[in-house]
Amino acid sequence: MDIRQIDDEYSVSGQITVDELDQIKALGFKSIVCHRPDGESADQTPFADIEARAKELGLQITHVPVGPMGVTEEAVQGMVDALDEFERPMLGYCRSGARSTAIYQKTHHIRA
Numbered sequence: 408m409d410i411r412q413i414d415d416e417y418s419v420s421g422q423i424t425v426d427e428l429d430q431i432k433a434l435g436f437k438s439i440v441c442h443r444p445d446g447e448s449a450d451q452t453p454f455a456d457i458e459a460r461a462k463e464l465g466l467q468i469t470h471v472p473v474g475p476m477g478v479t480e481e482a483v484q485g486m487v488d489a490l491d492e493f494e495r496p497m498l499g500y501c502r503s504g505a506r507s508t509a510i511y512q513k514t515h516h517i518r519a
């Protein structure tokens with residue numbers, strides 16, 4: 408797991424696994440946003456599996472997929488809602504972290 412800090416409230420990562428959630432919580436993250444559409448790759452952990460364990464650990468979590476169309480208006484609104492509602496620090500993840508970074512930058516610009 409390669410977590411890259413964007414600012415004091417938000418970091419990004421590539422795909423995470425259920426087993427990594429305990430470490431994510433131990434690192435102090437309070438919430439998670441998945442930006443990867445389910446079924447993008449055969450070796451990808453389904454969001455529902457990540458969500459179930461995250462909730463067991465008391466982490467807030469939501470799915471705001473960013474697919475082939477890029478960062479859509481709907482995705483930006485989903486991210487704005489997550490930022491408004493969820494505790495931080497927050498971890499965003501996708502395949503590589505690039506989409507999680509892009510949506511945060513667009514959302515952060517709107518909210519600033």
